[in-house]
Amino acid sequence: MIGGVLLDYMNPFLLLGVSMLATAVGLYLIPFCKKAFLLIIMMAVFGASVGVVDTGGNVLILDLWGDKGAPHMQALHFSFALGAFLAPLLAKLAWGTTASAQNHTESDLDPLMLNRSSKGAPDSVFAVPDDMNLLWAYASISTYVLVVSVFLFGLFCKKRSKQKKSAASAEGARRAKYHRALLCLLFLFFFFYVGAEITYGSYVFSFATTHVGMEESEAAGLNSVFWGAFAACRGLAIFFATFLQPGTMIVLSNIGSLVSCFFLVLFDKSPLCLWIATSVYGASMAATFPSGISWIEQYTTLTGKSAAFFVIGAALGDMVIPAVIGILQGHYPDLPVVLYTCLGSAIFTAVLFPVMYKLATLPLQRQCKGRKSKDQKGCSPALNNINGNIAEKWDGMDSEVVEMKNQGIL
Numbered sequence: 070m071i072g073g074v075l076l077d078y079m080n081p082f083l084l085l086g087v088s089m090l091a092t093a094v095g096l097y098l099i100p101f102c103k104k105a106f107l108l109i110i111m112m113a114v115f116g117a118s119v120g121v122v123d124t125g126g127n128v129l130i131l132d133l134w135g136d137k138g139a140p141h142m143q144a145l146h147f148s149f150a151l152g153a154f155l156a157p158l159l160a161k162l163a164w165g166t167t168a169s170a171q172n173h174t175e176s177d178l179d180p181l182m183l184n185r186s187s188k189g190a191p192d193s194v195f196a197v198p199d200d201m202n203l204l205w206a207y208a209s210i211s212t213y214v215l216v217v218s219v220f221l222f223g224l225f226c227k228k229r230s231k232q233k234k235s236a237a238s239a240e241g242a243r244r245a246k247y248h249r250a251l252l253c254l255l256f257l258f259f260f261f262y263v264g265a266e267i268t269y270g271s272y273v274f275s276f277a278t279t280h281v282g283m284e285e286s287e288a289a290g291l292n293s294v295f296w297g298a299f300a301a302c303r304g305l306a307i308f309f310a311t312f313l314q315p316g317t318m319i320v321l322s323n324i325g326s327l328v329s330c331f332f333l334v335l336f337d338k339s340p341l342c343l344w345i346a347t348s349v350y351g352a353s354m355a356a357t358f359p360s361g362i363s364w365i366e367q368y369t370t371l372t373g374k375s376a377a378f379f380v381i382g383a384a385l386g387d388m389v390i391p392a393v394i395g396i397l398q399g400h401y402p403d404l405p406v407v408l409y410t411c412l413g414s415a416i417f418t419a420v421l422f423p424v425m426y427k428l429a430t431l432p433l434q435r436q437c438k439g440r441k442s443k444d445q446k447g448c449s450p451a452l453n454n455i456n457g458n459i460a461e462k463w464d465g466m467d468s469e470v471v472e473m474k475n476q477g478i479l
Contacts, residue, residue: 089215093215125373138366247428251429255382265354265390269350273407291343319360329349394410
């Protein structure tokens, strides 16, 4: 929410640059934290800065491209999925795994070193971690984030005056009649959508092992299939967004989610159905969030505050629904509570989107009708004047014909 407010008063490139810089600093310092309270502070700084980047990136794309920004929005969210997939793998490949406890040499177990470390541990707030691979993994990722922040600061320095930007945005601004109602419905839409996405991705492993009876290796593969299909289809959505409207992509995503969840509930004990439906469900969930942002921008202009509002809805769904489902699944272990939740969420979003569409388009239709009637009323005096002039000309021509007949010319 703070990021959304700041976006309305600050240059977006400057705000994103500062947020990425704070993210880099937090990542640099996390491995050195020796106290729990300090680690909590660093993680809070990291989470707040990432939240600003999430909101600011969406708003910046809408400011730059407006209605034409659907492919760019899909590319932004594809980069989220790609980064979440590649960053841990690259860090592990570059720096390896944690060293085993049996591989310490005698110098590592020097009593003087142990006494020195134990003496300094209670007083030190920062300290070099024992696992240097962990340190270099954090350092490499934070260095990359730092480089990105430098590019954002460079864009800020090259940006033109803020007055020109505000004037241009004011000219293209539009506001739906039910702007706040649309934002509230989109808040609920993203709350249940993101909640179902995180719930299924978090519990599909345990569901497959306990309810279906899969081996742990198979369940891990199932989890990879879900997130792999999710990331791949977010990449494909960049191409589809060039010729499909955001509303069409949302409808297709809702249909895919509804059908896959229906078969998951209907054949909850079938491993084959679980594999197929999981891949379809992951693919169907991929393009919904960026398409929803691009869709609402077609009908009402999003500010930083409004974008932060539905991003908060998505974050609450991320936190609340998986926690509640985890408790319910513990109380009812024989029931596929996870699948029921995903099916209920798919039904809710499939029903809610037509309501949102009707609410967004109805005022536009009325405005168009009003404009049409005003145009007709405005044109009617001119049409009457033209008809009067034509009638006067015909009357003059008739009188001339009568005079010519009387004179014997005709």
